[in-house]
Structures are given as C-alpha cells and as structure tokens.
Amino acid sequence: xxxxxxxxxxxxxxxxxxxxxxxxxxxxxxxxxxxxxxxxxxxxxxxxxxxxxxxxxxxxxxxxxxxxxxxxxxxxxxxxxxxxxxxxxxxxxxxxxxxxxxxxxxxxxxxxxxxxxxxxxxxxxxxxxxxxxxxxxxxxxxxxxxxxxxxxxxxxxxxxxxxxxxxxxxxxxxxxxxxxxxxxxxxxxxxxxxxxxxxxxxxxxxxxxxxxxxxxxxxxxxxxxxxxxxxxxxxxxxxxxxxxxxxxxxxxxxxxxxxxxxxxxxxxxxxxxxxxxxxxxxxxxxxxxxxxxxxxxxxxxxxxxxxxxxxxxxxxxxxxxxxxxxxxxxxxxxxxxxxxxxxxxxxxxxxxxxxxxxxxxxxxxxxxxxxxxxxxxxxxxxxxxxxxxxxxxxxxxxxxxxxxxxxxxxxxxxxxxxxxxxxxxxxxxxxxxxxxxxxxxxxxxxxxxxx
Amino acid sequence: xxxxxxxxxxxxxxxxxxxxxxxxxxxxxxxxxxxxxxxxxxxxxxxxxxxxxxxxxxxxxxxxxxxxxxxxxxxxxxxxxxxxxxxxxxxxxxxxxxxxxxxxxxxxxxxxxxxxxxxxxxxxxxxxxxxxxxxxxxxxxxxxxxxxxxxxxxxxxxxxxxxxxxxxxxxxxxxxxxxxxxxxxxxxxxxxxxxxxxxxxxxxxxxxxxxxxxxxxxxxxxxxxxxxxxxxxxxxxxxxxxxxxxxxxxxxxxxxxxxxxxxxxxxxxxxxxxxxxxxxxxxxxxxxxxxxxxxxxxxxxxxxxxxxxxxxxxxxxxxxxxxxxxxxxxxxxxxxxxxxx
Numbered sequence: 001x002x003x004x005x006x007x008x009x010x011x012x013x014x015x016x017x018x019x020x021x022x023x024x025x026x027x028x029x030x031x032x033x034x035x036x037x038x039x040x041x042x043x044x045x046x047x048x049x050x051x052x053x054x055x056x057x058x059x060x061x062x063x064x065x066x067x068x069x070x071x072x073x074x075x076x077x078x079x080x081x082x083x084x085x086x087x088x089x090x091x092x093x094x095x096x097x098x099x100x101x102x103x104x105x106x107x108x109x110x111x112x113x114x115x116x117x118x119x120x121x122x123x124x125x126x127x128x129x130x131x132x133x134x135x136x137x138x139x140x141x142x143x144x145x146x147x148x149x150x151x152x153x154x155x156x157x158x159x160x161x162x163x164x165x166x167x168x169x170x171x172x173x174x175x176x177x178x179x180x181x182x183x184x185x186x187x188x189x190x191x192x193x194x195x196x197x198x199x200x201x202x203x204x205x206x207x208x209x210x211x212x213x214x215x216x217x218x219x220x221x222x223x224x225x226x227x228x229x230x231x232x233x234x235x236x237x238x239x240x241x242x243x244x245x246x247x248x249x250x251x252x253x254x255x256x257x258x259x260x261x262x263x264x265x266x267x268x269x270x271x272x273x274x275x276x277x278x279x280x281x282x283x284x285x286x287x288x289x290x291x292x293x294x295x296x297x298x299x300x301x302x303x304x305x306x307x308x309x310x311x312x313x314x315x316x317x318x319x320x321x322x323x324x325x326x327x328x329x330x331x332x333x334x335x336x337x338x339x340x341x342x343x344x345x346x347x348x349x350x351x352x353x354x355x356x357x358x359x360x361x362x363x364x365x366x367x368x369x370x371x372x373x374x375x376x377x378x379x380x381x382x383x384x385x386x387x388x389x390x391x392x393x394x395x396x397x398x399x400x401x402x403x404x405x406x407x408x409x410x411x412x413x414x415x416x417x418x419x420x421x422x423x424x425x426x427x428x429x430x431x432x433x434x435x436x437x438x439x440x441x442x443x444x445x446x447x448x449x450x451x
Numbered sequence: 452x453x454x455x456x457x458x459x460x461x462x463x464x465x466x467x468x469x470x471x472x473x474x475x476x477x478x479x480x481x482x483x484x485x486x487x488x489x490x491x492x493x494x495x496x497x498x499x500x501x502x503x504x505x506x507x508x509x510x511x512x513x514x515x516x517x518x519x520x521x522x523x524x525x526x527x528x529x530x531x532x533x534x535x536x537x538x539x540x541x542x543x544x545x546x547x548x549x550x551x552x553x554x555x556x557x558x559x560x561x562x563x564x565x566x567x568x569x570x571x572x573x574x575x576x577x578x579x580x581x582x583x584x585x586x587x588x589x590x591x592x593x594x595x596x597x598x599x600x601x602x603x604x605x606x607x608x609x610x611x612x613x614x615x616x617x618x619x620x621x622x623x624x625x626x627x628x629x630x631x632x633x634x635x636x637x638x639x640x641x642x643x644x645x646x647x648x649x650x651x652x653x654x655x656x657x658x659x660x661x662x663x664x665x666x667x668x669x670x671x672x673x674x675x676x677x678x679x680x681x682x683x684x685x686x687x688x689x690x691x692x693x694x695x696x697x698x699x700x701x702x703x704x705x706x707x708x709x710x711x712x713x714x715x716x717x718x719x720x721x722x723x724x725x726x727x728x729x730x731x732x733x734x735x736x737x738x739x740x741x742x743x744x745x746x747x748x749x750x751x752x753x754x755x756x757x758x759x760x761x762x763x764x765x766x767x768x769x770x771x772x773x774x775x776x777x778x779x780x781x782x783x784x785x786x787x788x789x790x791x792x
Contacts (some may be wrong), residue, residue: 003598061559068555071511072548082522084538086533093526094749098756101523104516112771113506116778120787123778137772173756246671379516402537402603415545419552426556 032197088398110140136363203366248296469513478631484573592739690728
C-alpha cells in the first residue's frame with residue numbers, strides 16, 4: 001500500500017495519468033515522425049538526392065521501435081478506459097463510440113501500410129510507389145490522433161447530447177464529434193506533435209555535428225528539420241491563442257484557475273509567474289495589463305469570468321497556473337532557438353552548422369518540446385477537474401470500485417520504467433553500431449550531392 | 452436481422468479474425484523460442500521472421516477493434532466486464548505490451564537476436580491466450596456477483612478453483628500451438644524450405660491430438676457449469692460435427708504432405724464452425740445471466756452510425772489487407788527470401 005486507506009478513484013487517476021503520460025511520448029513521435037519521413041523521402045526522390053533517402057530510411061528504422069511501444073501502450077490505455085472507468089465508459093459508449101471506433105480504423109490503416117512500407121524499400125523500380133505507401137501511414141497516424149482527440153474534446157465540452165437530470169438521453173453521433181473544443185484541440189495536438197518531432201530529429205543532427213561528424217548529410221538533416229520546426233511552431237502559437245479564446249467561452253473556470261483570476265472584471269491582467277499564499281493573494285507575480293482580456297476575447301476591454309463566480313466544488317486546482325507558466329516558458333525557449341537558427345541560416349549560412357551554442361540549443365530544444373507536450377496535457381486534463389465529462393459526470397463517479405487498483409498501479413509503473421529504459425537503450429545502440437557514414441559507404445553513396 | 456444481432460455478429464467475426472491471426476503469431480513466437488533452446492533455430496527462424504515482420508502490428512488491431520466495438524454497441528459490457536476484469540485484463544495488457552515491444556526490440560533493434568528478448572516474447576505468447584480466455588470463462592456466468600444496488604464484484608476464488616476455467620485455458624494454449632504450427636507448415640512448404648517444413652509439420656501433428664481432446668473436455672465442462680448453454684449447443688450439434696470433420700481433413704492433408712493451403716483453410720473452418728456454434732448457442736447472453744444483447748443496446752442513431760462507419764472502414768481495409776497478403780503472404784519470391792528489405 002502506498003497510502004493508508006484504499007481509494008480506487010485516486011489510484012485509478014494516478015494509473016491513468018501514468019499510462020497517458022508515458023503513452024503520449026511515443027504517440028507524439030508516432031504522429032509526427034511519419035510526416036518528417038515523408039518530407040525527406042519526397043525531397044530525396046525529387047532532387048534525386050540519396051542523402052535524403054537515407055535520412056528517411058534511418059528515421060523509419062528508429063521509428064519502428066517507438067511505434068512498438070506506442071502501439072502496446074495505446075492498447076493498454078484503450079483497455080484501461082473500461083477497466084478503470086467502467087461507469088464512464090458506459091456513458092461514453094452511448095455518446096462517443098463513433099470516434100473511438102474510427103480511431104481504430106485509422107490505426108488499422110496505418111498498421112497495414114507501415115508493415116508494407118518497411119519491407120518494400122527496394123522492391124519497386126519506380127521509387128514514387130514506395131513513397132505513396134507512406135501516405136496512408138501519415139493519414140492513419142494523424143487520423144488516429146484526430147479521432148482520439150475528438151473523444152477528449154467531448155469530455156471537455158460535451159455536445160450533441162441532451163442531458164436530463166445528469167443522464168444523457170438524446171444522442172446525435174456526429175453532433176457529439178463536433179464539440180466546441182474539437183477544432184482547437186485537434187489542430188493544437190496535431191501541429192504540436194509535428195513540431196516536437198521536427199525538434200527531436202533536429203537534435204539528432206545537431207548532436208552529430210557537435211561530435212565533429214560534419215558530413216553534408218547531417219547539415220541537410222538539420223536544415224530540413226529546423227525549417228520544419230520553425231513553420232510548425234508558428235502554427236502552434238496561432239492555434240494556442242485560439243485555444244485561449246475557446247476556454248474563455250466554454251470553460252471559463254479553467255482559464256480563471258490558470259491565471260488566478262478571482263474577480264470577474266474587464267481589462268483583466270495576465271499574471272506571469274508568482275506564488276499564491278493561503279489567502280489567495282498573488283505574490284511576486286508579473287502582471288501584464290489587459291493581456292488576459294486580449295487572450296480571452298481579443299479585446300482589452302472585454303469581461304473575463306473570475307473564479308469567485310464558480311461554485312467551490314467545481315473549481316479546478318489552482319496549481320495549474322504553474323503548469324501553464326512553465327509550458328509558456330518552454331515555448332519561449334523553443335521560439336528563441338528556432339528563430340536564432342533561421343536568422344543565422346539566412347545571414348551567415350555556414351555558422352548555422354558550426355556554432356556550438358546554437359547546436360547545443362537545438363539539442364536542448366528536443367526534450368523541452370516533449371516536456372511542453374506533457375505540461376500542456378497535464379494542464380488540460382487537471383484543468384477540467386473535478387469533471388470527467390464536463391457538466392455531466394464527476395471523475396469520482398466514473399471510476400471503478402474494484403479492489404487491487406493499487407497493485408495494478410505498481411505493476412504498470414514497473415512496466416513503463418522497463419519499456420522506457422529498454423526502448424531508449426535499443427535506439428541508442430541501433431544508431432551507435434551503425435553510423436550513417438559507414439552506411440553511406442556500404443551503400444556506395446558518394447560524398448556531396450548526387451550519386 | 453436486428454441491429455443487436457448484426458452488431459454482435461460483426462464483433463464475433465472480428466474476434467474470430469483475432470483468434471486466427473493472434474494464434475499464428477503467439478504460436479510462432481513460442482516455436483521460435485522453443486527452437487532456440489532445442490538448437491533448431493537455424494532451421495525455422497527465417498520463415499517465422501519473414502512472416503511475422505510485416506504483420507505483427509496488424510494482429511493487435513483486431514483485438515482493439517473488438518473491445519472498442521463491444522463498448523460502442525453494448526455500453527453495459529464496459530460496466531460489467533470492466534469491473535470484473537481489472538486483474539486478468541491488466542495481466543493480459545502487461546503481457547501484450549512485453550510481447551509486442553520485445554518483438555520489435557529483438558527483430559529491428561539488435562543485429563544478433565537477444566536471447567532474453569526472445570524468451571520474453573516466446574513465453575508471453577502462451578500466457579496471453581490463457582489470460583484472454585478468462586473473458587470467455589466469465590461470460591458463462593458464475594464468477595461475478597451483482598448486489599442489489601448494481602455493484603459488481605468478481606469472484607476470484609471461484610475462477611481459480613473451477614475446473615471449467617482450467618479446461619478453457621488448456622484449450623486456448625493447445626489450439627494456439629496447433630493453429631500456428633498448421634499455418635507454418637503451409638508457409639514453410641510455400642517457401643520450399645523442406646528442413647523447416649519437417650520441423651513444423653511435426654509440431655502440427657503433435658498438437659492436433661491435444662487440441663481435439665481439450666475441445667471435447669470444454670464441451671463437457673460446460674454441461675456441468677452452464678447446462679442452459681450446453682442444451683443450446685446440442686441444438687446446433689451439426690456445427691460441431693462439421694468442425695470435427697474439417698479437423699480430420701486438415702490433419703490428414705498435413706500428414707500426407709499434400710495441399711497445405713487447403714489444409715489451413717480447413718483449420719480455419721474447423722475453428723470457425725466451433726467458434727460460431729459456441730457463440731450462436733451463447734446468445735442472447737453476453738454475460739450469463741446478467742447481460743443480454745438487448746439490455747441497454749446503444750441508441751439507434753449510434754448503431755446506424757457505427758454500422759455505416761464499419762462498412763466504409765471495410766471498404767478501405769479489405770483492399771489494404773489484400774495488398775498486404777499479396778506482397779508478403781502470396782508473393783513466392785518474398786516467401787522464399789529472394790527479395791531484399
């Protein structure tokens with residue numbers, strides 16, 4: 001026993017959060033990397049450049065390892081939903097079975113074509129055929145993220161259902177998919193996954209350059225990934241702003257808790273940093289006037305709902321403010337690093353591939369971007385507490401009443417530690433024993449461009 | 452056909468699909484490990500590897516499809532089974548996770564196969580069918596208590612001490628080995644790999660006897676455990692007789708080394724008749740006696756939407772699966788290892 005007293009709700013929450021926190025690392029890679037592989041392979045075919053083709057091939061090789069862990073943890077969370085949240089799934093089965101179902105189709109589609117793609121590198125004379133096999137993988141992986149986020153959006157802002165006395169009566173299957181939270185959530189999830197993967201792959205190239213392996217292959221890899229990361233990052237920022245406006249309209253308590261905004265007011269300031277004392281007074285925080293009103297409604301004079309207008313038992317925990325601030329700090333760091341790279345690339349091209357500070361920054365950006373994903377998800381999920389279905393079902397009502405959730409928590413934690421450790425070990429070993437320079441020699445790819 | 456029956460039929464077909472592909476996969480993993488410790492690995496490793504590599508991911512999807520589908524069509528199953536299956540379900544998840552991950556680690560990660568990874572992969576292949584088969588056992592009733600206010604509790608002791616549950620576990624394990632060996636015989640034969648063929652043919656014949664014996668055992672164990680279901684099964688007795696006939700044909704073909712593709716089709720028919728006969732007799736119950744397919748079936752618009760999406764999905768999946776089989780299962784050059792990766 002970890003704690004005195006057995007509380008299945010608490011243990012179910014912890015176990016679900018561990019599973020998801022572990023799964024999203026691999027799921028994010030699973031969504032973003034196929035797109036990057038497709039980019040590299042397409043450029044490689046277009047320019048007839050074997051370096052880009054090899055890049056795609058090597059990324060795909062590592063990708064299989066992450067997919068394996070992503071698939072098995074995804075299966076875990078899929079089953080755990082019913083095992084840990086049976087009452088919730090009884091309701092969800094009525095209302096959001098459709099996107100769950102579609103998600104498995106997308107997954108099926110991806111699984112079939114990934115298998116084909118990986119085993120047909122040299123099978124077709126026309127290399128474009130092999131490239132086209134990757135398109136269903138990209139559609140499938142982004143599609144499953146799309147549909148599963150729709151499920152999550154429904155939990156945040158149920159739509160397409162009629163609620164009578166806390167029970168769902170009328171259900172419109174497609175209406176439930178078009179929840180108000182859907183557009184911002186789905187687009188934010190997709191584009192941040194692309195961003196994170198671009199940074200992660202950039203870090204590999206930057207690290208190789210730092211280790212003095214300055215083959216043009218690594219430079220091409222760095223340029224492709226960093227330019228992609230920059231573009232995706234701009235997209236993420238725009239959608240992030242829209243998410244703020246969504247919160248103000250549909251989940252004001254989440255926005256208010258995130259900004260420690262207690263009194264409903266106009267011209268609301270945004271609080272950066274700071275700590276909250278026991279009397280809910282903000283200390284050491286930096287207040288930016290009007291910023292919250294602008295974030296919420298795009299107008300400095302608009303009114304923003306405060307926490308005092310929300311019933312006590314429906315308020316999210318106030319510590320999500322720290323999560324949000326940390327997340328935004330990470331975002332700022334990524335913006336800084338990628339803009340610096342773009343600037344250097346534009347003004348002093350060679351420096352972009354040799355400056356140690358810049359390269360170390362890019363190496364750092366990879367874990368930072370993954371941490372941003374984690375912080376963003378924890379913020380989004382804890383921010384809708386105490387609801388599991390916003391306005392319909394509280395989290396405590398959805399959990400299992402089974403015994404042994406505590407034991408399962410220990411078992412699964414051990415599993416994730418082992419899987420995480422081994423997958424990283426296998427990946428490192430895979431690329432350490434097979435340097436790209438050696439592989440190029442083995443494949444007879446000459447230095448420089450062309451064949 | 453009512454929506455309820457249509458829904459459960461669709462799901463049952465997918466479960467059958469999982470039964471076949473997962474059995475091939477689980478058994479192959481075990482044989483791969485078994486051949487390692489008996490020093491025969493060099494004989495059969497290549498054909499197992501060549502078959503499994505492109506399809507291992509697809510196998511998992513059949514299972515996910517089934518459990519997502521059943522919650523969609525029959526939301527109450529989430530409540531009853533979800534509560535009852537916490538421990539066996541979690542055990543199955545952990546085993547599936549270890550198996551899937553270590554397969555990839557061993558097949559793609561390291562150049563020389565890691566013996567420890569192969570062991571994890573092989574051993575879990577036998578434990579998963581055992582864990583998953585508890586769902587079948589529970590569906591017969593008698594292992595779940597529902598109190599007056601609807602609280603579900605799972606009777607562990609009963610499951611562990613019941614002879615019925617152990618016969619189901621036994622059947623699950625031996626049929627996995629039988630199905631897999633029968634398939635590998637076909638595959639090795641196609642690959643013109645006579646050394647591998649002789650090894651897996653022996654496995655197939657060795658496991659055919661235990662398979663049919665344990666099927667009979669389960670058949671009679673149901674009579675003691677759930678007489679209502681047993682009576683129903685008797686009224687579909689012809690399906691089980693056909694199943695037995697298919698078994699005889701399949702084993703005869705492997706024994707005489709003839710028409711191995713046809714032989715595997717008979718294996719599928721054997722399990723198909725038994726599985727659908729069992730399922731048909733089980734209706735209308737999903738969980739005897741608490742839950743039938745008519746209890747709290749999903750709303751009509753949702754059922755319609757699910758079926759529509761299902762048909763659209765099949766239009767996408769069937770050609771894709773066909774392509775996968777064309778490229779790897781029925782491509783003679785690939786099967787014989789004459790194509791590079």
